[in-house]
Amino acid sequence: MIKNDLVNRVMSGAGVPRASAVIAVETVIDVMRQSLVRGDRIELRGFGVFLVKNRKRGIGRNPKRPQEEVEIPPGLTIRFKPGKELRDMILESPPELPAAAD
Amino acid sequence: MDQAAPREERARKGIRPERTTTKADLVEEVARAADLTRKQAESVVEAVFEGIITSLQDGQKIELRGFGSFKIRCRGARLARNPKKSGVKVMVPPKRVPYFKPGKRLKEMLNEVAEASASRDVPDVPDVTAG
Numbered sequence: 001m002i003k004n005d006l007v008n009r010v011m012s013g014a015g016v017p018r019a020s021a022v023i024a025v026e027t028v029i030d031v032m033r034q035s036l037v038r039g040d041r042i043e044l045r046g047f048g049v050f051l052v053k054n055r056k057r058g059i060g061r062n063p064k065r066p067q068e069e070v071e072i073p074p075g076l077t078i079r080f081k082p083g084k085e086l087r088d089m090i091l092e093s094p095p096e097l098p099a100a101a102d
Numbered sequence: 103m104d105q106a107a108p109r110e111e112r113a114r115k116g117i118r119p120e121r122t123t124t125k126a127d128l129v130e131e132v133a134r135a136a137d138l139t140r141k142q143a144e145s146v147v148e149a150v151f152e153g154i155i156t157s158l159q160d161g162q163k164i165e166l167r168g169f170g171s172f173k174i175r176c177r178g179a180r181l182a183r184n185p186k187k188s189g190v191k192v193m194v195p196p197k198r199v200p201y202f203k204p205g206k207r208l209k210e211m212l213n214e215v216a217e218a219s220a221s222r223d224v225p226d227v228p229d230v231t232a233g
Binding site for chain 2: 001002003005006009010013014015016019020021023024025026027028029030031032033035036037038039040041042043044045046047048050052075076077078080082086087089090091
């Protein structure tokens with residue numbers, strides 16, 4: 001699913017015209033991005049929490065060439081902690097798909 | 103951005119000392135940007151996250167360009183210990199958990215700001231409204 005599909009869902013779900021749905025989805029993404037860039041956390045009841053965390057320098061490995069070390073530079077990353085409601089809903093949904101390991 | 107206003111107000115009232123963006127902030131911005139009533143904006147914001155959840159429930163991943171993607175990750179069954187009961191071994195069943203992977207652009211933006219403020223030690227936040 002991509003942004004466009006989400007726009008369609010918002011349109012039918014909230015009963016707003018397409019133009020509003022487009023702006024709304026863009027705005028939600030934009031506001032969330034700005035908050036995270038400022039270092040703020042985002043807390044959405046029922047959905048989850050986004051946190052900005054420090055990442056230390058580390059050594060990663062290319063899974064295809066494990067003998068080679070790849071340096072992971074220190075910096076900031078985002079952690080998403082799914083909320084209880086979301087976790088439960090995912091657990092309850094039928095596990096037919098082994099959700100591709102991509 | 104005057105989006106700091108409600109946050110400051112909350113801080114003054116001592117509700118949330120920490121800077122946290124909540125659904126109310128999103129609703130406010132959406133109402134303004136899309137010219138919707140508060141009520142409409144509320145259902146729109148709900149619909150955004152419901153849409154993401156439904157898609158995950160269907161086992162479909164969601165990719166939001168420039169922000170990141172949400173998908174389901176499977177955790178295999180594993181043997182763990184109960185820390186309360188002197189480490190009795192318990193089997194943890196396999197689980198499916200929602201996972202968020204930040205997008206390239208978001209990661210870049212995060213680290214640009216971090217580097218910029220580290221090198222200049224000016225507390226200003228660069229304008230990130232573009233893009």
